[in-house]
Amino acid sequence: LNCGCIPTKFLWQALKTKQKIQKSSDYGFKATLEPFSFADIIAKKDKSITNIRKGMELILASYENITVVKGAASFKDKNTLIVKSASVVIPESSSPESAVNAGLPRDFVPRNDEKQVVADKIIIAAGTKPSAVKGFDFDGAKIINSTDVLNLKELPESVLVVGGGAIGIEMATVLSGFGVKVTIAEYEKQLLPSEDAEISAEITKNLQRQGVEVLTSCSNALEMTDKFEKILIVTGRTPDSGLNLEKAGIAVDKKGFVTTNEFCETNVKNIYVIGDIAGKYLLAYTAQNDGAVAAENAVLGNKVKADNSIVPMAVFSNPPAASVKVKDFADYEGLAFGKFPFTASGRAFIENERAGFVKCAVDKNTAKPLAFWIIGAHADEMINTAAAVLKSGCIGRESMFHPSLGEGLFNAYEDAFGKCTETTSKK
Amino acid sequence: LNCGCIPTKFLWQALKTKQKIQKSSDYGFKATLEPFSFADIIAKKDKSITNIRKGMELILASYENITVVKGAASFKDKNTLIVKSASVVIPESSSPESAVNAGLPRDFVPRNDEKQVVADKIIIAAGTKPSAVKGFDFDGAKIINSTDVLNLKELPESVLVVGGGAIGIEMATVLSGFGVKVTIAEYEKQLLPSEDAEISAEITKNLQRQGVEVLTSCSNALEMTDKFEKILIVTGRTPDSGLNLEKAGIAVDKKGFVTTNEFCETNVKNIYVIGDIAGKYLLAYTAQNDGAVAAENAVLGNKVKADNSIVPMAVFSNPPAASVKVKDFADYEGLAFGKFPFTASGRAFIENERAGFVKCAVDKNTAKPLAFWIIGAHADEMINTAAAVLKSGCIGRESMFHPSLGEGLFNAYEDAFGKCTETTSKK
Numbered sequence: 001l002n003c004g005c006i007p008t009k010f011l012w013q014a015l016k017t018k019q020k021i022q023k024s025s026d027y028g029f030k031a032t033l034e035p036f037s038f039a040d041i042i043a044k045k046d047k048s049i050t051n052i053r054k055g056m057e058l059i060l061a062s063y064e065n066i067t068v069v070k071g072a073a074s075f076k077d078k079n080t081l082i083v084k085s086a087s088v089v090i091p092e093s094s095s096p097e098s099a100v101n102a103g104l105p106r107d108f109v110p111r112n113d114e115k116q117v118v119a120d121k122i123i124i125a126a127g128t129k130p131s132a133v134k135g136f137d138f139d140g141a142k143i144i145n146s147t148d149v150l151n152l153k154e155l156p157e158s159v160l161v162v163g164g165g166a167i168g169i170e171m172a173t174v175l176s177g178f179g180v181k182v183t184i185a186e187y188e189k190q191l192l193p194s195e196d197a198e199i200s201a202e203i204t205k206n207l208q209r210q211g212v213e214v215l216t217s218c219s220n221a222l223e224m225t226d227k228f229e230k231i232l233i234v235t236g237r238t239p240d241s242g243l244n245l246e247k248a249g250i251a252v253d254k255k256g257f258v259t260t261n262e263f264c265e266t267n268v269k270n271i272y273v274i275g276d277i278a279g280k281y282l283l284a285y286t287a288q289n290d291g292a293v294a295a296e297n298a299v300l301g302n303k304v305k306a307d308n309s310i311v312p313m314a315v316f317s318n319p320p321a322a323s324v325k326v327k328d329f330a331d332y333e334g335l336a337f338g339k340f341p342f343t344a345s346g347r348a349f350i351e352n353e354r355a356g357f358v359k360c361a362v363d364k365n366t367a368k369p370l371a372f373w374i375i376g377a378h379a380d381e382m383i384n385t386a387a388a389v390l391k392s393g394c395i396g397r398e399s400m401f402h403p404s405l406g407e408g409l410f411n412a413y414e415d416a417f418g419k420c421t422e423t424t425s426k427k
Numbered sequence: 428l429n430c431g432c433i434p435t436k437f438l439w440q441a442l443k444t445k446q447k448i449q450k451s452s453d454y455g456f457k458a459t460l461e462p463f464s465f466a467d468i469i470a471k472k473d474k475s476i477t478n479i480r481k482g483m484e485l486i487l488a489s490y491e492n493i494t495v496v497k498g499a500a501s502f503k504d505k506n507t508l509i510v511k512s513a514s515v516v517i518p519e520s521s522s523p524e525s526a527v528n529a530g531l532p533r534d535f536v537p538r539n540d541e542k543q544v545v546a547d548k549i550i551i552a553a554g555t556k557p558s559a560v561k562g563f564d565f566d567g568a569k570i571i572n573s574t575d576v577l578n579l580k581e582l583p584e585s586v587l588v589v590g591g592g593a594i595g596i597e598m599a600t601v602l603s604g605f606g607v608k609v610t611i612a613e614y615e616k617q618l619l620p621s622e623d624a625e626i627s628a629e630i631t632k633n634l635q636r637q638g639v640e641v642l643t644s645c646s647n648a649l650e651m652t653d654k655f656e657k658i659l660i661v662t663g664r665t666p667d668s669g670l671n672l673e674k675a676g677i678a679v680d681k682k683g684f685v686t687t688n689e690f691c692e693t694n695v696k697n698i699y700v701i702g703d704i705a706g707k708y709l710l711a712y713t714a715q716n717d718g719a720v721a722a723e724n725a726v727l728g729n730k731v732k733a734d735n736s737i738v739p740m741a742v743f744s745n746p747p748a749a750s751v752k753v754k755d756f757a758d759y760e761g762l763a764f765g766k767f768p769f770t771a772s773g774r775a776f777i778e779n780e781r782a783g784f785v786k787c788a789v790d791k792n793t794a795k796p797l798a799f800w801i802i803g804a805h806a807d808e809m810i811n812t813a814a815a816v817l818k819s820g821c822i823g824r825e826s827m828f829h830p831s832l833g834e835g836l837f838n839a840y841e842d843a844f845g846k847c848t849e850t851t852s853k854k
Contacts, residue, residue: 001773005829005830006773006776006777006830009774009777009830010777013454013777013778013779014454014455014456017447017451017454017456018451018454018456020444020447020448021447021448021451021456021458024444024445024448026471027440027441027444027445027468027471028441028463028464028467028468028469028470028471029441029444029445029448029460029461029463029467029468030460030461030463031448031458031459031460031461032458032459032461033451033456033457033458034456034457034458034459036455036456036457037455040455040456041454041455041456042455043455044453044454044455048776048777051776052773052776055771058851059848059849059850059851059852062851062852063852064852283829284829284830285824285825285827285828285829285834286825288824288829288848289823289824289825292824292848306825307823307825308825310823310825310826311825311826312826312827312828313828314828314831322828324826344482346428346433346479347436349433349475349478349479350433350436350437350440350475351440352440378805378808380828380831381805381808381809381812381828381831381832381833382808382811383828383831384809384812384826384827384828384831384833384836385808385811385812385815385833387826387827387828388812388815388816388818388819388822388826389815389818389819391815391816391819391821391823391826392815392818392819392820393819394818395815396716396734396737396818397712397715397716397719398712398713398716398733398734398735398737398738399737399738399739399751399811399814399815399818400712400739400811400814401712401739401740401741401749401807401808401810401811401814402432402710402711402712402715403432403433403436403711404741404807404808404810404811405808406808406811406812407712407811409811421486421715421719422486423486424485424486424489425486425489425490425491
């Protein structure tokens with residue numbers, strides 16, 4: 001919430017709003033956008049994040065058996081955590097009375113000291129941090145990370161984005177959209193190296209149209225640092241948690257991610273792990289799903305598995321892109337592919353968002369849809385429909401509201417059989 | 428396309444754009460909206476519709492075995508139609524050469540006379556028209572229908588909308604959003620009489636906030652016509668097609684809708700019927716689905732059924748509302764209901780669209796989701812996800828991208844079991 005997807009998407013949404021204003025003549029309006037300061041946008045972002053955080057604190061406070069201890073934790077042994085600068089989080093208050101009123105033990109009132117927390121069972125959810133590159137330590141000034149961008153008070157003139165993954169693309173999109181001269185450098189041969197090549201090419205084209213210089217197969221990015229006001233390093237995330245996992249005997253892999261199984265258990269009985277630090281998906285929603293599984297297994301003693309068989313992904317390029325596949329996608333033979341451009345969508349026309357396409361992979365033998373790729377407005381919402389379609393294994397015209405952009409999923413599916421009636425004949 | 432959902436949604440999208448400009452300070456912008464003329468918005472709408480229509484004409488022209496004859500058709504017998512003012516539609520052209528170039532027989536070149544078209548098999552897709560009320564014939568001036576609204580050159584000062592169904596609500600939303608003083612009158616005790624009462628109440632509240640006077644259980648609407656500049660009658664649609672169906676012996680019900688079965692057959696062999704004129708759903712996407720079924724059955728001689736078991740609905744109120752149920756929803760006993768307000772959605776916060784909620788009905792015995800109701804931004808896209816979820820019979824956190832509004836579907840589902848972690852504890 002504080003430095004991940006929510007604030008990034010706020011800035012993306014601000015960019016979208018700016019562009020809607022600038023394109024409002026398409027609806028017959030004339031609107032003038034006054035000069036704006038990036039600090040004002042960041043201030044509004046901070047206000048939104050504060051409000052959402054307050055909401056979360058209220059939710060936690062509404063459960064009488066949840067106590068929040070805020071501070072820097074590390075293991076002493078497998079049942080004990082030392083929390084430095086410990087304080088109890090109480091929404092909008094720090095008085096002892098509020099703690100008691102909120103149903104918290106008086107012993108837990110805010111204070112700034114070291115506290116030991118003892119527990120029978122522990123769930124680790126410590127996330128990840130931006131990875132630094134040797135010799136280019138983050139200094140918050142010239143060499144910055146994704147969290148620093150979210151707190152910039154003014155826009156730099158130029159930024160070199162090192163790393164062409166989802167975070168790099170989102171940062172390049174927002175910064176260049178607000179007028180920064182951006183170069184994005186990726187070591188592999190395409191942006192989003194593990195994504196479909198057509199989607200990656202479309203993202204690259206759109207970044208270039210927005211004025212971004214895109215360098216791929218680029219191994220010398222960090223030799224160009226002199227040419228840019230700031231260097232944004234987004235080459236990955238590290239599970240460096242400061243938790244002293246070894247004190248509890250918790251096993252990690254060679255990158256430092258906590259090893260786990262489908263029950264979200266670690267190698268140490270009664271210690272569970274979820275989210276980024278387990279190194280599986282690095283996504284908020286799989287983390288949350290794992291969280292529910294870990295809680296059920298830890299508290300009720302069940303053996304529930306984390307079902308992560310169909311997990312959508314999205315990146316907030318402009319327009320956004322998203323994809324989802326069945327888990328065993330790579331095992332299928334005899335695939336057919338269909339494609340539908342949003343230029344052929346009535347809804348895309350009236351939303352004035354005609355860029356992009358939907359691509360669908362189907363199993364020729366069973367006609368089952370196996371994967372969807374979307375680039376276009378609202379791809380990030382539509383991918384939920386695609387995920388649900390893959391779960392059901394079928395898709396029908398009658399279940400797609402018209403006029404919606406989501407109809408594109410059905411049209412792409414039909415196109416795989418040469419049956420799409422919304423585009424010209426292929427014969 | 429010409430006078431249905433697409434132009435209506437264009438005006439709705441224009442309203443949305445106007446409001447985004449007016450609320451852009453939420454992102455730190457300052458934008459000034461100059462005075463605008465409704466005629467300019469209508470002109471942009473017409474341009475969009477023309478472009479989409481040209482696209483459709485190109486699609487038809489791309490199939491060498493499709494000939495389009497434009498005109499007013501009526502049956503002579505079960506294999507023969509008389510087309511008055513017949514002309515062949517060729518995109519952007521009316522010369523005989525173009526017709527030949529487009530692969531059409533020279534005999535079919537544009538002309539303004541009566542033509543007989545003979546066919547072995549016929550699919551009727553003649554749609555419906557706005558129903559008139561006795562004594563209040565549409566005159567295009569004081570007494571108008573929904574098609575007239577789409578061509579207004581200037582906004583009236585006041586409008587009485589007679590009929591509180593989907594069309595009435597959409598018209599009231601757009602007109603009042605652009606500054607017209609609107610009263611909407613519904614005979615039944617709520618707007619959208621067959622929709623969930625909570626959704627209807629939320630739509631009513633939002634219309635009232637936008638300045639609309641809402642009258643329900645209103646039986647004397649047409650006695651108030653003197654108080655309004657225009658009376659918009661949207662009490663229903665009639666299948667009055669002018670097709671002379673009786674000449675072919677085609678059976679209709681007492682309202683005039685063509686009777687049909689699940690194979691889209693009429694009572695007359697080799698004559699099929701789809702869409703509004705069959706009086707089933709009056710929706711574009713079920714019509715299109717029926718169209719594919721009728722074509723397959725007519726041309727290939729198959730016996731395919733129109734699967735309309737899960738059909739989403741939406742209405743473009745502000746924010747929009749939508750719903751979808753499993754077909755046998757009414758037969759279930761032991762339902763549990765869950766609800767999730769968008770005020771608790773992070774994505775709704777950053778999109779600055781916090782109004783509305785998702786409601787979900789589940790089968791207590793099997794935990795199967797059975798119905799979703801959504802009111803809120805992008806309800807019209809999210810309802811596709813809900814429909815696909817009902818098809819699959821399950822829903823999981825890991826398949827809902829974060830941050831998306833669609834996560835609200837999962838949260839409402841969890842709430843039905845008292846397990847939603849995104850809202851405060853109910854205990």
